[in-house]
Amino acid sequence: MRGPGSTGSSMVGCMPRKWESAQSLFEAARQQAPEKRVEFLQEECSDDAMRQEVGELLAHAHNADLMNFLDTPAVGTAKSPTVSRGPLKSPGDVLAKRFRVVQFIARGGMGEVYEAEDLELHEHVAIKMVRPEIAVWYPNCLQRFKREVHLAKRVTHPNVCRVFDLFRHSDENTGTHDSGLIFVSMELLQGETLSERLRRGPANSAEALEIVTQVTAALDAAHAGGVLHRDLKPGNIFLVSASGNKSSRVVVTDFGLAMALYEGADDLPTPITKGEFLGTPAYMSPEQFHGNKELTPASDVYSLGLVMYQLVTGVRPFEDESPYYVGSRRFAEKIASPRTVAPDLHKVWETVILKCLDREPSRRFQVAGQVLNALKGDTVTIVSCQRHAETQLLYCHSSTTVAIQKWNISVMALQKRLSVLFRAFRK
Amino acid sequence: MEAVKGEVTLLLQQMAKGDSDAQAQLFSLVYCELRKLARNYMRRERIEHTLQPTALVHEAFLRLVGSPPVNWQNRVHFFAVTAQVMRRILVDQARGRLRKKRGGNNRAVSLDEVILCNYENPAVVLAIHECLLRLAKLDERQSRVVELRFFGGLSIEATAEVLSVSPKTVKRDWNYARAWLYGQLNGRVYAA
Numbered sequence: 001m002r003g004p005g006s007t008g009s010s011m012v013g014c015m016p017r018k019w020e021s022a023q024s025l026f027e028a029a030r031q032q033a034p035e036k037r038v039e040f041l042q043e044e045c046s047d048d049a050m051r052q053e054v055g056e057l058l059a060h061a062h063n064a065d066l067m068n069f070l071d072t073p074a075v076g077t078a079k080s081p082t083v084s085r086g087p088l089k090s091p092g093d094v095l096a097k098r099f100r101v102v103q104f105i106a107r108g109g110m111g112e113v114y115e116a117e118d119l120e121l122h123e124h125v126a127i128k129m130v131r132p133e134i135a136v137w138y139p140n141c142l143q144r145f146k147r148e149v150h151l152a153k154r155v156t157h158p159n160v161c162r163v164f165d166l167f168r169h170s171d172e173n174t175g176t177h178d179s180g181l182i183f184v185s186m187e188l189l190q191g192e193t194l195s196e197r198l199r200r201g202p203a204n205s206a207e208a209l210e211i212v213t214q215v216t217a218a219l220d221a222a223h224a225g226g227v228l229h230r231d232l233k234p235g236n237i238f239l240v241s242a243s244g245n246k247s248s249r250v251v252v253t254d255f256g257l258a259m260a261l262y263e264g265a266d267d268l269p270t271p272i273t274k275g276e277f278l279g280t281p282a283y284m285s286p287e288q289f290h291g292n293k294e295l296t297p298a299s300d301v302y303s304l305g306l307v308m309y310q311l312v313t314g315v316r317p318f319e320d321e322s323p324y325y326v327g328s329r330r331f332a333e334k335i336a337s338p339r340t341v342a343p344d345l346h347k348v349w350e351t352v353i354l355k356c357l358d359r360e361p362s363r364r365f366q367v368a369g370q371v372l373n374a375l376k377g378d379t380v381t382i383v384s385c386q387r388h389a390e391t392q393l394l395y396c397h398s399s400t401t402v403a404i405q406k407w408n409i410s411v412m413a414l415q416k417r418l419s420v421l422f423r424a425f426r427k
Numbered sequence: 428m429e430a431v432k433g434e435v436t437l438l439l440q441q442m443a444k445g446d447s448d449a450q451a452q453l454f455s456l457v458y459c460e461l462r463k464l465a466r467n468y469m470r471r472e473r474i475e476h477t478l479q480p481t482a483l484v485h486e487a488f489l490r491l492v493g494s495p496p497v498n499w500q501n502r503v504h505f506f507a508v509t510a511q512v513m514r515r516i517l518v519d520q521a522r523g524r525l526r527k528k529r530g531g532n533n534r535a536v537s538l539d540e541v542i543l544c545n546y547e548n549p550a551v552v553l554a555i556h557e558c559l560l561r562l563a564k565l566d567e568r569q570s571r572v573v574e575l576r577f578f579g580g581l582s583i584e585a586t587a588e589v590l591s592v593s594p595k596t597v598k599r600d601w602n603y604a605r606a607w608l609y610g611q612l613n614g615r616v617y618a619a
Contacts, residue, residue, distance in 0.1 A: 019566060023603050027599055027603070056610060058606070060605075060606040060610045060613070061602060061609070064606055064608075064609040069605055069609055070555075070608065073576065073577055
């Protein structure tokens with residue numbers, strides 16, 4: 001078997017210095033405006049052959065950019081599976097002796113989503129199945145997942161997708177040693193996800209504000225119930241189709257669930273993105289990425305910031321995410337203001353979004369509702385939340401929630417004080 | 428299995444320090460593992476999977492390196508090795524498929540096919556591979572950048588980490604190599 005590809009840089013037959021000069025020239029010329037490049041080359045380079053070669057390369061580079069040449073890796077992405085298989089279940093299949101599959105809806109982060117009829121209660125629900133291989137590879141995830149379902153069930157709010165229950169289906173035909181399929185029944189939603197909506201372009205201020213209003217309401221409701229989302233993204237934000245004169249409802253789905261499935265035994269989150277096994281959730285906060293156990297609502301606020309960024313600009317701050325996750329530039333580099341992409345964006349949006357995206361959790365808005373207040377022009381809130389916490393919610397993986405109202409001490413001191421208390425409490 | 432995992436982590440760390448023997452060993456390990464997993468998939472036909480190379484690589488990662496906590500630099504280096512392995516596997520696969528067709532000589536690859544990411548066409552993968560071999564003689568690092576990004580799907584930052592250079596350098600290499608490859612593939616004919 002041949003070893004790794006060290007083909008040797010013997011450079012026989014080539015002149016290394018020329019190659020390097022060509023590169024420098026190429027790079028310098030690229031910095032020039034396209035119409036000035038020919039002139040630039042003529043001034044900077046006296047060697048005809050090199051000038052021609054670099055000129056050609058510049059043209060190739062231009063075309064390569066236009067055509068997204070080599071931008072799709074050969075190893076395949078979610079968009080181009082090597083072999084594609086149909087959904088696991090077909091219409092008419094009955095699961096757990098209670099739910100009859102109506103139709104396949106989508107492949108989601110947790111697994112497949114179906115519409116099903118509850119044969120007991122005679123209503124239609126959404127069924128989200130947990131991918132069997134996740135249960136096999138991550139033995140402790142089910143425990144964690146069940147706890148999240150337990151928490152999620154308790155949150156009732158019009159902007160939070162209702163979770164009903166968890167079921168296990170044993171299928172004699174699977175032929176594997178799995179202990180059956182696990183699935184969750186939840187509210188069936190008709191409409192489209194925010195990611196589908198954003199494919200048609202960014203939202204205007206009115207639409208964006210409406211969406212942020214409802215999403216922050218959802219976040220606050222869940223946070224008050226002791227539930228963090230940990231995987232907030234446009235794919236988890238559902239825009240329910242409006243019927244008649246009713247305004248459209250925005251629903252946030254999968255609170256805590258998706259991330260619970262991917263956590264390893266040590267309580268440390270594994271950065272994995274939906275659909276691919278590898279990849280960082282593109283909306284993950286820095287503290288999550290670095291395996292911080294003490295996540296707070298501010299982590300969801302960060303993700304909210306990214307969603308808002310995309311909402312008003314139509315793009316994510318860094319598009320350079322690959323199918324293999326290995327790291328994210330937005331943690332290392334400063335995020336460019338959304339106004340660089342959308343110059344007409346109101347300054348308030350810019351300020352609020354960038355504050356949500358602060359790498360340091362304590363400098364962000366601590367409560368989702370504050371984000372909305374700030375957008376609506378409550379400038380007092382922007383200043384005050386840096387120093388006082390009106391409502392501070394503390395989270396840890398035991399299901400205890402503590403809500404402290406109107407304490408006039410700094411957020412950091414409060415967190416430190418309480419986390420010490422909780423550590424002692426947990427022992 | 429546990430012993431192997433520790434060994435792999437150690438090799439990854441050595442590779443990060445520039446140990447080429449460690450890299451060679453890793454290549455063998457990853458290659459064997461991926462081949463084994465691919466065979467198992469074919470045999471068991473697990474219908475809940477779409478057979479994506481990314482899924483295979485993930486499984487290989489879990490088996491060889493293990494579940495978290497994993498140092499993210501180890502991950503990066505693991506996927507760098509994976510890039511080489513995937514290149515090898517894809518190229519072998521492409522050659523095999525072309526051989527099955529009639530002798531497969533001088534199969535012309537149009538630039539359009541490359542642009543359209545028609546990786547179903549084995550000649551496309553081979554054309555890129557062979558161009559990369561030529562590029563490596565001119566500038567090995569550039570060829571590595573393309574290999575990592577194109578066969579490994581690594582981001583700019585990850586590539587920078589693997590090659591121990593700055594992301595700026597990677598970007599420059601990528602831009603230049605891409606332009607060069609584009610020129611090479613434009614209107615050329617490639618033998619299988």
